Amino acid sequence: QKLDEMSPTARKCYVYLNQTSRSFAAVIQALDGDLRHAVCIFYLVLRALDTVEDDMTIPLKDKVQMLQNFYKNLESPDWKYMDSKDKDRIVLEDFPTISTEYRGLDEHYREVISDICHKMGDGMSEVLQTEVITLQDWNMYCHYVAGLVGIGLSKLFSASKLEDPIVGKDTQLSNSMGLFLQKTNIIRDYLEDNIDKREFWPRDVWSKYGKKLSDFQEKENITPALHCLNELITNALEHVPDVIKYMSRLRNQTVFNFCAIPQVMAIATLAKCYNNRNVFSGVVKIRKGQAVGLMMEATCFQSLRRILYKYAREIGKTIPPGDPSAPKTQKIISTVTSLG
Numbered sequence: 001q002k003l004d005e006m007s008p009t010a011r012k013c014y015v016y017l018n019q020t021s022r023s024f025a026a027v028i029q030a031l032d033g034d035l036r037h038a039v040c041i042f043y044l045v046l047r048a049l050d051t052v053e054d055d056m057t058i059p060l061k062d063k064v065q066m067l068q069n070f071y072k073n074l075e076s077p078d079w080k081y082m083d084s085k086d087k088d089r090i091v092l093e094d095f096p097t098i099s100t101e102y103r104g105l106d107e108h109y110r111e112v113i114s115d116i117c118h119k120m121g122d123g124m125s126e127v128l129q130t131e132v133i134t135l136q137d138w139n140m141y142c143h144y145v146a147g148l149v150g151i152g153l154s155k156l157f158s159a160s161k162l163e164d165p166i167v168g169k170d171t172q173l174s175n176s177m178g179l180f181l182q183k184t185n186i187i188r189d190y191l192e193d194n195i196d197k198r199e200f201w202p203r204d205v206w207s208k209y210g211k212k213l214s215d216f217q218e219k220e221n222i223t224p225a226l227h228c229l230n231e232l233i234t235n236a237l238e239h240v241p242d243v244i245k246y247m248s249r250l251r252n253q254t255v256f257n258f259c260a261i262p263q264v265m266a267i268a269t270l271a272k273c274y275n276n277r278n279v280f281s282g283v284v285k286i287r288k289g290q291a292v293g294l295m296m297e298a299t300c301f302q303s304l305r306r307i308l309y310k311y312a313r314e315i316g317k318t319i320p321p322g323d324p325s326a327p328k329t330q331k332i333i334s335t336v337t338s339l340g
């Protein structure tokens with residue numbers, strides 16, 4: 001469906017998609033059939049919800065109400081929010097355009113999007129008032145903001161008939177798809193989140209290596225800082241077997257590319273972050289050329305597995321002697337590289 005056949009509101013949604021998402025816009029727009037528009041709207045609705053979650057200027061009480069009631073805005077043609085300062089505020093200021101396109105979707109897609117939006121809003125409002133202490137808390141937070149996205153996407157894939165019903169049913173694997181991406185973001189964004197005074201690294205882990213999470217920015221603390229970083233990366237890698245199993249079930253090429261590309265970017269990012277002191281002084285990003293190469297290669301299951309092995313082996317080669325997580329890191333690496 002070309003841009004000129006699209007309604008003005010549909011066209012605006014793709015403008016907002018490209019404006020608010022560097023990493024997902026291209027792969028969403030390449031999806032087949034009516035799945036493309038459903039995923040585009042799913043993205044914009046959740047980006048609007050996340051923009052409320054990320055806005056630290058909204059008083060806690062108001063934010064809890066906004067998050068818990070957000071899904072109801074999908075049925076309110078005039079609802080919008082004009083007081084955001086966030087980089088992505090356009091999706092809140094012109095929410096009527098997004099909700100108009102949402103109401104035009106097939107009702108199977110609407111059901112999934114509304115349900116995930118409701119669950120994510122409730123989850124965000126719950127964890128907003130608590131700190132991420134245990135690894136279970138970490139998994140819970142990532143489930144609410146990204147695991148639910150994977151679960152919703154998988155249900156959209158099956159509802160579109162482009163993928164088998166099992167893809168939408170197996171929520172354990174879909175959840176892992178999201179956790180791997182979100183944990184990678186949280187690990188990579190240590191400094192950015194520290195500047196915004198947001199803490200997503202689990203306290204049970206970092207408190208073994210320092211008194212305050214911000215201590216890791218001090219040069220004299222670099223060794224315990226790297227041990228903490230390597231422990232979290234090892235934890236994130238535990239999701240890779242589920243990612244491989246999830247990907248092995250996909251049959252539609254555009255769905256495969258959509259799912260594979262964020263995953264290979266994530267493991268390449270983890271490999272670059274592993275034992276890398278730059279995580280504590282700047283943002284570690286993989287080079288554009290490397291990213292383009294990965295996108296072109298990750299188009300079938302065998303080459304996806306080869307890429308995941310390659311980065312897993314790369315991490316395995318840089319495990320520092322005396323690193324407390326070394327045995328566990330070695331174990332998950334050999335598990336991933338031995339998957340038949």
Ligand SMILES: O=C(O)CO[C@@H](C(=O)O)[C@@H](OCCCCCc1ccc2ccccc2c1)C(=O)NCCCCCc1ccc2ccccc2c1
Binds near residue numbers: 044145259262
């Ligand atoms: O504000 C920012 O710029 C970053 O926000 C992060 C945060 O606040 O933690 C954080 O916000 C999370 C809450 C909103 C989630 C919005 C989202 C993201 C990607 C989608 C892809 C397709 C369809 C819908 C989607 C919805 C964020 O964007 N983290 C990036 C990782 C999230 C991955 C979501 C995800 C999960 C499973 C997937 C499976 C297959 C393909 C893509 C997948 C994408």
Ligand SMILES: [Mg+2]
Binds near residue numbers: 050051054
């Ligand atoms: Mg965000």
Ligand SMILES: [Mg+2]
Binds near residue numbers: 053054
């Ligand atoms: Mg957020």
